[in-house]
Amino acid sequence: MKVLVTGGSGFIASWIRRDLLAHGHSVLVMDHQDRRQNLAPGEEFFLGDVRDATAVTEAAAHVDGIIHLAAVLGTQETISNPRPSAETNILGSLNVFEAAAQYNLATVYAGVGNHSFRLIGTGCYTITKSAAEDLARMYNAYREGGRITIVRPVNAYGPGQSVARPYGTSKVRKIAPAFVCRALTGTDIEVYGDGTQISDCVYVEDVARAFVTALEHTVQHGPTEKPVEVGPLTSVTVNDIARLVAEYAAKVTGREPVGVTHLPMRPGEVPNAVVSSDTSTLAQIGMTAADFVPLDEGIRRTVDYYATEWLPGYLAA
Known part of the structure; x- marks a missing residue:
């Protein structure tokens, strides 16, 4: 199966692409920034923006399924400047869903873990991502x-996630x-x-496996009855x-733990x-959170990655 991954140069997307290739699929990476130099064997690149309906339809014409990740992220960032998130997360998703319906393509949409926040007030990111979920339900119905x-x-x-200022x-x-x-x-x-708020974290490799498994399920059986919550x-x-x-950082650096x-x-x-998840919904695609990487092990892998791949360059700068 050839799979279109929108927002294909992002953090989660890079792991999804790896999982798709490992399971015998090929990938069409769609991104609005030209990063074709990062392609692996079995991948092609499509330069385009999901806000461009023509570009999305053209990309969809060449694949067998879609994983839609392209989005404008951020909580307070989208409050001070809401328009980009509305344009990309709502209208961009509408373009993807319309193209998928035109070609009868199984599609997996990346919802938002804190979807319930829109009932009590939050940033435009959650509002717009949740609105796109409503559109997805409309298309299915x-x-x-x-x-x-x-x-x-x-x-x-997990390893590879982008680092913010400073x-x-x-x-x-x-x-x-x-x-x-x-x-x-x-x-x-x-x-x-x-710090007493609940903010569950899930290792990115498990997230990637859930997206790919969900797409394979949708191809064979159609969309799941409920959203699949991964946590x-x-x-x-x-x-x-x-x-x-x-x-764990203290073990790596040999210093006392920071405060x-x-x-x-x-x-x-x-x-x-x-921010938590109903992991029973994973059963819809034959998965269980009991198989996921435990938090302490995931943190160990993540700290090791930044200690070896990020820290030397930062200290040398």
Whole structure:
């Protein structure tokens, strides 16, 4: 099967592409930035933006299925500038769903783990991603050719995730690299809020396997009845994650574990929030969270990656 991966140069996409290739599929990578130099054997590149309906339809004409990841990310970032996320996450998804229906293509859409936040107020990222979920349900219910499975991962983490300022160039702060980079440089980890909020994390390799398995299921059986929620069996707090990172980074660096500094929550973040998943929904595609990489092992792999692949270059700069 040849699979179109939109947003194909991103963090999760890179792992999904690897899993697709490992399971005998070929990949058409679609991205609005030309990164064809990173292609592996079995991959082709399509330069295009999901906001361009013509480009999406042309890409869809050459594949057997779609994994739709392209999105504008960020919580407080999309509050201060909501238009790009609305254009990409809603209209871009509409273009993907329309092209998929035209060619009767099985499609997997990347939903958002904190979808429930839109009922209590949050950033445009969650609002727009949830709106696209509603569109997916409409296509499945009323449009001929509508074959869309929604996969909702919680916070994906692991090797290769982009690093935000001041340690990297990314404009969006992600929990794992933000914590790991500070701990490896001997700087206290910054936690927004009191850290008691639940923010479940799932290792990116497991996320990738869920997306690919969901697509294979959709090809054979049609879309799942409920969104597939990808996360761990046991929930943890942000403080728990910070402590794990600090402890393992200390083993790597040979220093004492760094401390934790608490900062005011940012716009769009919800005090006492719970970001978790109903892992029973994985059974719809024959998976179980019991097989996922445990948090402590995933943190170990992630810290080791940044210690060897990121830290030397940062210290030399």
